[in-house]
Amino acid sequence: MPLFAGTAFIALIAMCVAVPIGLFSGIYLAEYASTKVRKYSKPIIEILAGIPTVVYGFFAALTVGPFFRTLGESLGLTVSSESALAAGLIMGVMIIPYISSLSDDVINSVPQSLREGSYAIGATKSETIKKVVIPAALPGIIGSILLAVSRAIGETMIVVMAAGLAANLTINPLESTTTITTQIVMILVGDQEFDSPKTQAAFALGLTLFIATLILNYIALRVVKKYREKYD
Amino acid sequence: MTKEQRLKKRYRAEKRFKMYGLISVSLAVIFVLILVQNIFSKGSSAFSRTMIEVAVNYDSSLLELEGPINQNSLKDADFYDLAVESLLKIYPAKDSKEERQILRLFSPDYEFEIKDFLIKNPNKIDQIVPVKITASDDIDQLNKGNFPRDLPEDRRRVSNYQLNIYDNLIEKEKIDKKFNNYLFTKGDSRDPELAGIGGSLMGSFFTIIICLILSFPIAIMASIYLEEFAPKNKITDFIEININNLAAVPSIVYGLLGLGILLSVMEFPRSTPLVAGITLSLMTLPRIIIPCRASLKAVPPSIREAALSVGASKFQTVFHHVVPLAMPGTLSGTIIGLAQALGETAPLILIGMVAFVVDIPSSPVDPSASLPVQVYLWSEQAERGFVEKTSATIMMLLGFLIVMNFIAVYLRQKFEKKWN
Structure with missing residues (x-):
């Protein structure tokens, strides 16, 4: 149980970072940015998706973790150097491009006629986006967020390196928690017999993870696909 | 509230909304710069050695x-x-x-x-x-x-x-x-000044070669079959959904698969690039099949109809005309898939590539580490010298990834035909 709570908790922190930044980036790139800005900033944001997760883990463990600890000390808080906050934050940064690219795509595929209809009755651009474009693109955006959640749940290296190992039922983001993936790694690194109960527990955790992400992906892909067909 | 005030308020909201977007984009870009700058400033000193x-x-x-x-x-x-x-x-x-x-x-x-x-x-x-x-x-x-x-x-x-x-x-x-030539020629070591990435470089090289040999032909054949020959029915629909889902399964699950089947049932040697390559190719396969199918789909039907009308068989049409035209897209898809495999760590840890290996592997069946695993291993070490070594390894890894992605983009832009 602490494992699932930890997984969900870190994923939640990650989504708190990734959803606003990713969504607003997607909207800005699709609706406001000039072609030049778009041409350069889109690939740069997508670099974030191409960086190996072990690099994020290293960065989270060596730079962000200690940074939060010193920050917390100066504010009079005790922050564990392997905090859920550091891991979740970095994980959120990692999944920004998943949300921004996909929502950029779906916003672009909203037909221009809807926007023009809105402008014609006097709405400003942001009102059009908020009242017309986003509701029309909502299924696709939700699909992209679900895909990002499934990425966050299955992410291993960042949590292994930055979030600590102790299973801890907590909602304090400054303490260390652990996740399903970390637990699998911890059980299986080292030499165990293949039929020991611990190994079987790891495989059971892996199966749970597999099924959870499969369901999320299935729903997300269905939603995205169904939506795409609507305007074709 | 007068009409003018309302209008002003609406324009302010408009500006605010635009600002949020701009801030988000800049935050994402700034983060890329911080990350790269951080790694480079830590890692650059690892390229020299005090004598x-x-x-x-x-x-x-x-x-x-x-x-x-x-x-x-x-x-x-x-x-x-x-x-x-x-x-x-x-x-x-x-x-x-x-x-x-x-x-x-x-x-x-x-x-x-x-x-x-x-x-x-x-x-x-x-x-x-x-x-x-x-x-x-x-x-x-x-x-x-x-x-x-x-x-x-x-x-x-x-x-x-x-x-x-x-x-x-x-x-x-x-x-x-x-200049620190040890960084490239030596294997792992407990002493930071003697540790090098020679071993993990070779390990990664063998892993990627095996992954390429296994996944590239299978992926191309699978996508040709699915796109050109297979009838459109429930079974192919089911396969398509499955491939899309497999591409999004967490990589650690593939590590469990490699551990459970390759190591415990088939008893392949532990910690070797051979097992790593097979495991990663399982993971990469769906990720290559998807872009391959997309590039085959992008070849317009007129090409196929023209070939068929001058008397080519279905086989000739596909292999003489459709596949060569789709090649840039398939190659760049493959390279991007392999680049992802190169940076993958979690499945390799599960199949035992975290062993401490001093010798540089000379064949795919020797135990070895790989670049991302080396990053993980060194980041656990306490000595200050390993921090710069880890950063230097990351620089090498990012360098390879950038080169691979650049080649993929170049192939696509240079050779891909626009059909309009």
Whole structure:
């Protein structure tokens, strides 16, 4: 149980970072940015998706973790150097491009006629986006967020390196928690017999993870696909 | 509220909304820059290595050689006494404790470095020659300025006595920096100054080659079949949904698969690039099939109809016309898939590539590490020297990924035809 709570908790922190930044980036790139800005900033944001997760883990463990600890000390808080906050934050940064690219795509595929209809009755651009474009693109955006959640749940290296190992039922983001993936790694690194109960527990955790992400992906892909067909 | 006020409010909301977007984009871009800058500033110093020049007395009587002096007898000789004799002369020592501190200024491999120098220059025997010897990690970090000198002595890794020697050597200009070739030629080591990524580089290379050999033909054949030959029915729909889902399954699950099937049922050797390559190719397959199918789909039906109308068979149409036209897209998809596989860590940890391997692997069935696993292993080490080594490894890894992605983009832009 602490494992699932930890997984969900870190994923939640990650989504708190990734959803606003990713969504607003997607909207800005699709609706406001000039072609030049778009041409350069889109690939740069997508670099974030191409960086190996072990690099994020290293960065989270060596730079962000200690940074939060010193920050917390100066504010009079005790922050564990392997905090859920550091891991979740970095994980959120990692999944920004998943949300921004996909929502950029779906916003672009909203037909221009809807926007023009809105402008014609006097709405400003942001009102059009908020009242017309986003509701029309909502299924696709939700699909992209679900895909990002499934990425966050299955992410291993960042949590292994930055979030600590102790299973801890907590909602304090400054303490260390652990996740399903970390637990699998911890059980299986080292030499165990293949039929020991611990190994079987790891495989059971892996199966749970597999099924959870499969369901999320299935729903997300269905939603995205169904939506795409609507305007074709 | 008057009409004008309302309008002003709406325009302010408009500006605010635009600002949010701009801030988000800049945040994402700034984060990329911070990450890259952080890694590079930490890692760049790993490319140089501190050397200490020592006058080595190649006294043949200390070598206890039997018979004539030649390459072979020198290779078998024990250089420990000779090395210690010369190293201790760099600074006066009162007792054996201070002597040990002097020896700790050098990397544990000093004996072999002195030996290698003589084997390369056999005519220097019985002469006093200046030889440059790799400094220990502590001195290396001191010389690179990563080391606070003003801490109290018991919290420092370098004693006052060693600091005196270091300052003395600096004055005599005996300390030098040179390009760190060990970083590329040596395998893993417990001593940061001797650790290199040679082993993991070869491990990654073998892994990627095996992954390419296994996944590329299967992926291309599968996508050709699905796109060109397979009937459109429930079964192919089901396969398509499955492929899309498999591409999004967490990589650690593939690691479990490799562990459960390849290692425990089929009993492949642990920690080898062979198993890693097979596991990663399972993971990469769906990720290659998707872009391959997309690029086959992008070839317009008119090409197929034209070929069929001049009497080509279905097979000829596909392999003489459709596949060559789709090649740039398939190749770039494959390269991007392999780049993802190159950076993958979690499945490799599960199949036991975290073992400490000193030797550089010479074949895919030798145990080895790979670049991302090396990053993971070194990041767990406490020594300051491993931080810069880890960052340097990340720089290499990112370098490879950038080159691979660049090739993929280039292939797509240069050779892909636009059908309109």
